[in-house]
Amino acid sequence: MDLVHEGVLRKFESLKGNLIVGKVGIKGNNSNERLPPDQYVPEAHILHNLVRGFYKPAGKPYILSYQATESNKNYGKQIIWKDTHQNQFLRIEMAPPNKEKDPIKKSDIEAARYNLNHNIPIGILYKIKKGHNRVLGLGTITSERADGVFVVEPFSFKDSASRPLEELKTLVEDEEINTSFVAEVIQRRGQAVFKKKLIANYTECAICGIDEPSLLIASHIKPWKYSSNLERLDRFNGLLLCPNHDRLFDQGLITFSDNGMIIISKLLTPKTKTLLGLTDNMQIYLVEDHKKYIDWHRENCFRNTQ
Numbered sequence: 001m002d003l004v005h006e007g008v009l010r011k012f013e014s015l016k017g018n019l020i021v022g023k024v025g026i027k028g029n030n031s032n033e034r035l036p037p038d039q040y041v042p043e044a045h046i047l048h049n050l051v052r053g054f055y056k057p058a059g060k061p062y063i064l065s066y067q068a069t070e071s072n073k074n075y076g077k078q079i080i081w082k083d084t085h086q087n088q089f090l091r092i093e094m095a096p097p098n099k100e101k102d103p104i105k106k107s108d109i110e111a112a113r114y115n116l117n118h119n120i121p122i123g124i125l126y127k128i129k130k131g132h133n134r135v136l137g138l139g140t141i142t143s144e145r146a147d148g149v150f151v152v153e154p155f156s157f158k159d160s161a162s163r164p165l166e167e168l169k170t171l172v173e174d175e176e177i178n179t180s181f182v183a184e185v186i187q188r189r190g191q192a193v194f195k196k197k198l199i200a201n202y203t204e205c206a207i208c209g210i211d212e213p214s215l216l217i218a219s220h221i222k223p224w225k226y227s228s229n230l231e232r233l234d235r236f237n238g239l240l241l242c243p244n245h246d247r248l249f250d251q252g253l254i255t256f257s258d259n260g261m262i263i264i265s266k267l268l269t270p271k272t273k274t275l276l277g278l279t280d281n282m283q284i285y286l287v288e289d290h291k292k293y294i295d296w297h298r299e300n301c302f303r304n305t306q
């Protein structure tokens, strides 16, 4: 994500809830078809081109923003509201352009997939009526349904705390310095943010209940080295575990089914299982957002044979 792109997204976040009347506040006026640089974006830019729902900036692989339109005909189908007065949506169903011969359709879909695969947020405008757009903030595309609809869920930079990480990552790329040290710093800072998030939600080892804070480890379900930056900081990609259970999980000697039932590796002897407090009927609490990570762990980390 470059500075301009990230700046536009941050601007979307800061404008959340604002009603923009006319197109000048979205793409500039006629004499200067862009918005001037500001505190968020270091160069001239636009939020959306107002031509079609998807806005993919020329030459970029991603969608920058989406304009949801709710005519009476499709009311309640495109934006699933959490709270209309607060302009909070639960979900937006982003249907791709439906004209069969639309030449831009294919590139729009590819761009949306790019956002999906790279966890790149998009800005959301809600067109209430002609020339009246409400900024709904940011969303991330979380899935592509079989019917071609892209599902968007709310996103906030404030929650993701990804900025320090991005900055350090840029440093690594720019300086081309030996990355092992810097990578370690990034990992340590990321881990600290991640642990804070888990501690805010859990107080004890998910498996045995040990609750001494200094012993608890924020364990990634999908390991750090395989995760994207957003996945690294996603609290649903984590379990709070005591040292023994962290190590067992990290080593792939235990994993969990989608409903949280423990799966214990055949490599562990009955004696070790007993000493580590493991029984086959253990279950941890998982929610829907954990599942993609747990699936990944079960498929790629768990080992039942040498």
Ligand SMILES: [Zn+2]
Binding pocket: 205, 206, 207, 208, 209, 210, 241, 242, 243, 244, 245
């Ligand atoms: Zn434990």
